Amino acid sequence: MEAKKLTQKVGNKKIVVNPPWPTFKESEIDRVYDLPYTRMPHPRYHSKEVIPAYEMIRHSINIHRGCFGGCTFCTISAHQGKFIASRSEKSVLKEVDKVTEMPDFKGYISDLGGPSANMYKMKGIHEEICRKCKRPSCIFPTICKNLDTDHKPMLDLYKKVRENPKVKKAFIGSGIRYDMILEKTGREETDENNSKYLREVIKNHVSGRLKVAPEHSSDEVLKFMRKPPFKLFEQLNDEFNKINKEENLNQQLVPYFISGHPGSKSEDMANLAIQTKKMNFKLEQVQDFTPTPMTLATVVYYSGYHPYTMEKIYTARNKNEKENQRKFFFWYKNEFKNSIINDLKSKGRTDLIDKLFK
Numbered sequence: 001m002e003a004k005k006l007t008q009k010v011g012n013k014k015i016v017v018n019p020p021w022p023t024f025k026e027s028e029i030d031r032v033y034d035l036p037y038t039r040m041p042h043p044r045y046h047s048k049e050v051i052p053a054y055e056m057i058r059h060s061i062n063i064h065r066g067c068f069g070g071c072t073f074c075t076i077s078a079h080q081g082k083f084i085a086s087r088s089e090k091s092v093l094k095e096v097d098k099v100t101e102m103p104d105f106k107g108y109i110s111d112l113g114g115p116s117a118n119m120y121k122m123k124g125i126h127e128e129i130c131r132k133c134k135r136p137s138c139i140f141p142t143i144c145k146n147l148d149t150d151h152k153p154m155l156d157l158y159k160k161v162r163e164n165p166k167v168k169k170a171f172i173g174s175g176i177r178y179d180m181i182l183e184k185t186g187r188e189e190t191d192e193n194n195s196k197y198l199r200e201v202i203k204n205h206v207s208g209r210l211k212v213a214p215e216h217s218s219d220e221v222l223k224f225m226r227k228p229p230f231k232l233f234e235q236l237n238d239e240f241n242k243i244n245k246e247e248n249l250n251q252q253l254v255p256y257f258i259s260g261h262p263g264s265k266s267e268d269m270a271n272l273a274i275q276t277k278k279m280n281f282k283l284e285q286v287q288d289f290t291p292t293p294m295t296l297a298t299v300v301y302y303s304g305y306h307p308y309t310m311e312k313i314y315t316a317r318n319k320n321e322k323e324n325q326r327k328f329f330f331w332y333k334n335e336f337k338n339s340i341i342n343d344l345k346s347k348g349r350t351d352l353i354d355k356l357f358k
């Protein structure tokens with residue numbers, strides 16, 4: 001790990017301060033990933049026949065570490081850093097070879113990914129600006145002009161993996177940040193590569209279902225989460241369907257949502273149900289907010305206040321409040337219908353009942 005020197009003026013003196021996040025050189029991260037791992041579960045699990053977590057990762061490859069998304073509920077950037085540390089193509093391809101030699105390999109790499117699948121090799125155009133930057137997210141509220149979001153390094157890498165004769169398919173199983181694909185940078189080549197990336201992923205790297213995480217539909221909650229507005233997910237859905245049609249495919253877009261996030265109320269969940277119903281989704285990939293150490297959302301969850309503004313924030317905390325939010329994901333199931341109707345009636349929101357059930 002290389003600690004780059006950053007200076008700061010204190011009075012008349014310039015002092016060396018620690019960088020806000022550690023950075024790795026490519027050779028350093030390659031060295032870690034090139035170690036002779038057995039790719040086997042820890043021996044303590046030997047008695048278990050199937051280990052679900054292992055099944056998921058046994059043929060998957062991590063191509064980078066870190067995430068500059070800065071979502072308020074996620075702790076990845078605290079663990080792995082905000083700056084992306086990417087492996088070289090050579091190191092990734094060497095691991096692809098290793099996976100193809102595993103006795104149980106049937107030709108399918110389950111994931112070529114990272115914390116966010118499409119941040120490989122991304123960094124600031126002028127890194128000296130990044131070293132002094134205090135933004136918690138490079139892509140929220142807008143994509144930083146200094147961030148190079150060109151997806152070309154991924155297009156090149158995926159192509160080389162596809163060229164391996166022992167690989168039938170390499171899937172992108174990690175989540176994709178679609179804002180970096182859909183939002184135009186004004187740099188012609190980058191915008192072209194980014195559109196090409198979406199098509200390439202849908203055409204060659206989806207196992208039937210592309211998973212993305214809009215997380216909520218309320219723009220207020222999304223803003224709090226440091227996530228892009230819901231209209232961008234609607235745009236992705238349109239693009240996805242268009243590409244499917246053009247390529248004669250029948251892939252499915254699977255959105256992930258969170259209920260009970262600080263700031264989210266029953267009415268927001270009802271709107272989420274209405275908006276996703278309009279888009280013909282029956283949700284399955286959902287989760288209840290779980291407080292995670294070192295995140296802004298968790299501070300709000302425990303304190304009830306936003307630490308930046310000291311504004312009081314509603315948060316579903318007990319089992320009842322949490323289940324009340326979660327049920328909206330499953331509005332189409334009979335078992336939840338009455339409870340949803342009663343809840344919205346008690347809040348005087350019969351307009352939402354009509355939209356959801358009529």
Ligand code: SF4
Nearest residue numbers: 124130133138144147
């Ligand atoms: S300057 Fe931009 S790209 Fe660099 S760290 Fe800050 S937000 Fe990210």
